[in-house]
Amino acid sequence: MTATTTPPTSAAPGPRPAEEPRPAAPEAPAQPILAVENVTLAYGRKVVLRDVNLRVHAGDFWCLLGSNGEGKSTLLKALLGAVKPSRGRILLRADFARRTRIGLVPQESEVNTALPTTVSELVLTGTVGLSLDSRSCDSRLRRVLDLMGLQRQRHSNFWTLSGGQRQRTLVARALIRDPLLLIVDEPTAGLDLAAASGLLETITSLSRDKGITILFVTHDLGIAAQRATHIALFKSGRLVAGPTSEVFTPSNLRDTFGVPVEVLRDGTGSVSVRVVQKDGGTHD
Amino acid sequence: MIEAFLESWPLFQEGYLAAILCGVLLSLLGVMVVGRNEVFLAAAVAQASVLGVALSLTLEWGNPVVLAVSLSVAAALSTAGRARRGGGRREEITAWVFLGASSLAVLVLTRSPVGMKSVQSVLSSSLLGASTTEVWVFAIMTLIAGVAVLAWHRRLVLLLLDPVMASAAGMAVGLWSTVIAASMGLASGLAIQCTGLLFAFGCMVLPALIARNLSRTVGPMFLIAPATGLISVVTGLLLAHAYDFPPGQLIVAILAALLVAAWGIRDLRLRISG
Numbered sequence: 044m045t046a047t048t049t050p051p052t053s054a055a056p057g058p059r060p061a062e063e064p065r066p067a068a069p070e071a072p073a074q075p076i077l078a079v080e081n082v083t084l085a086y087g088r089k090v091v092l093r094d095v096n097l098r099v100h101a102g103d104f105w106c107l108l109g110s111n112g113e114g115k116s117t118l119l120k121a122l123l124g125a126v127k128p129s130r131g132r133i134l135l136r137a138d139f140a141r142r143t144r145i146g147l148v149p150q151e152s153e154v155n156t157a158l159p160t161t162v163s164e165l166v167l168t169g170t171v172g173l174s175l176d177s178r179s180c181d182s183r184l185r186r187v188l189d190l191m192g193l194q195r196q197r198h199s200n201f202w203t204l205s206g207g208q209r210q211r212t213l214v215a216r217a218l219i220r221d222p223l224l225l226i227v228d229e230p231t232a233g234l235d236l237a238a239a240s241g242l243l244e245t246i247t248s249l250s251r252d253k254g255i256t257i258l259f260v261t262h263d264l265g266i267a268a269q270r271a272t273h274i275a276l277f278k279s280g281r282l283v284a285g286p287t288s289e290v291f292t293p294s295n296l297r298d299t300f301g302v303p304v305e306v307l308r309d310g311t312g313s314v315s316v317r318v319v320q321k322d323g324g325t326h327d
Numbered sequence: 328m329i330e331a332f333l334e335s336w337p338l339f340q341e342g343y344l345a346a347i348l349c350g351v352l353l354s355l356l357g358v359m360v361v362g363r364n365e366v367f368l369a370a371a372v373a374q375a376s377v378l379g380v381a382l383s384l385t386l387e388w389g390n391p392v393v394l395a396v397s398l399s400v401a402a403a404l405s406t407a408g409r410a411r412r413g414g415g416r417r418e419e420i421t422a423w424v425f426l427g428a429s430s431l432a433v434l435v436l437t438r439s440p441v442g443m444k445s446v447q448s449v450l451s452s453s454l455l456g457a458s459t460t461e462v463w464v465f466a467i468m469t470l471i472a473g474v475a476v477l478a479w480h481r482r483l484v485l486l487l488l489d490p491v492m493a494s495a496a497g498m499a500v501g502l503w504s505t506v507i508a509a510s511m512g513l514a515s516g517l518a519i520q521c522t523g524l525l526f527a528f529g530c531m532v533l534p535a536l537i538a539r540n541l542s543r544t545v546g547p548m549f550l551i552a553p554a555t556g557l558i559s560v561v562t563g564l565l566l567a568h569a570y571d572f573p574p575g576q577l578i579v580a581i582l583a584a585l586l587v588a589a590w591g592i593r594d595l596r597l598r599i600s601g
Contacts, residue, residue: 125494142497153491164544168485171496
């Protein structure tokens with residue numbers, strides 16, 4: 044499957060441009076694994092996102108960027124079925140409809156702090172909805188704990204682990220589902236540099252080596268610049284989304300974050316960003 | 328002591344069995360209540376049940392049991408619905424139900440001395456007046472709850488630990504919440520009618536809190552809580568019979584003491600494990 048080549052889409056599609064000559068018959072676009080069509084999300088009367096459109100194809104690495112309270116996590120919850128759209132619809136490709144191949148790495152704060160749990164118990168809850176016997180569960184548990192370097196902590200109290208170990212436990216819980224789509228909600232928040240970098244590398248390798256589609260919520264422009272194939276920018280209840288090369292532009296970033304941002308591309312295709320400060324200085 | 332207790336069994340067997348079954352059933356449901364931080368909700372649901380009794384006696388309308396259970400279920404469902412819609416007013420609704428039901432129950436009975444006496448008896452927890460029908464109802468409900476926990480053990484653990492992940496795994500979280508709330512309302516409403524408010528609320532909350540402090544994971548809480556409920560009720564009935572104490576109050580006092588012991592054990596365990 045190839046990454047989408049659809050142009051950036053605004054939440055409120057404008058009028059159709061004048062007829063243009065059609066290019067030679069293109070290859071039929073791959074069916075998206077996830078399509079969000081004109082979706083409006085609200086809590087009671089408070090509209091969080093309005094008329095959102097998004098098409099995610101297999102193998103994409105999407106970064107969802109925006110300030111706090113702009114609806115990134117709400118959109119994820121809607122994709123997961125935890126929040127119902129007040130308008131529009133969310134379509135999952137047929138093989139995803141039962142959600143058995145969707146993994147979620149939530150913000151750590153989503154886990155109920157009032158309850159005691161261990162690494163293995165928490166990771167095994169990821170098998171809910173899968174038809175696995177206890178041997179398969181054990182085998183998958185061993186595999187994901189090995190992958191995340193948590194084998195020694197399997198009987199440890201989840202709440203006594205370091206922040207990085209807790210996040211790796213949540214990644215392991217997502218991976219035990221053998222996911223094709225991995226939804227990751229600000230996994231590096233609160234982690235030290237080494238833990239954050241290790242976790243990012245793991246997630247990137249899942250996308251690169253295993254072809255897992257990633258939806259990654261973050262505030263970090265650097266992560267988006269270096270790892271995303273596609274970007275979705277959230278601002279004032281609207282969404283601008285598309286391939287990184289088209290959406291990750293200084294004007295879009297300024298509109299989203301309210302500060303001037305430089306986007307630098309070198310000859311190797313590597314992208315970096317700099318925030319331009321009021322005094323004319325910059326920082327990465 | 329045990330012999331004397333067994334001699335009293337034929338006379339009070341319905342009351343004893345109802346107390347034991349209520350203790351196990353409410354402790355099991357209590358794991359969901361405590362796990363979802365809904366202790367205050369359990370208190371509000373219990374008060375709604377008392378209001379049902381008060382309304383039925385004052386208005387001379389319907390069966391007190393039916394009205395009590397209906398109001399309990401309605402109270403539990405109203406807060407579950409609010410939580411599902413993502414509203415931030417869940418605590419407010421719970422407080423409103425608790426305080427509104429508590430005050431209304433007394434107000435509507437002010438001019439009905441007989442009704443006031445009935446409600447006082449519900450509040451004070453008398454365990455020995457159960458009927459055979461009530462014993463059967465509690466036995467069936469306990470069996471259903473036990474089978475449900477066995478069948479959906481991992482789903483319930485996930486629902487408690489991380490409802491968002493539960494949605495991601497394809498669970499209909501709203502429906503689960505509604506069924507759990509309705510079960511809690513139904514069990515509380517029936518139990519309060521039969522065993523009184525103090526006993527029912529104590530059995531719903533205290534064994535689960537004890538289990539949470541003793542257990543290292545969520546799964547065993549579904550075993551420790553009902554076992555604690557069972558042992559406490561049987562011990563309480565034995566001691567109450569031997570020393571002529573009111574059994575409901577004694578059982579709740581035993582559970583309260585066990586919770587203090589569980590806090591101590593938990594602190595000790597944490598200190599040892601560093």
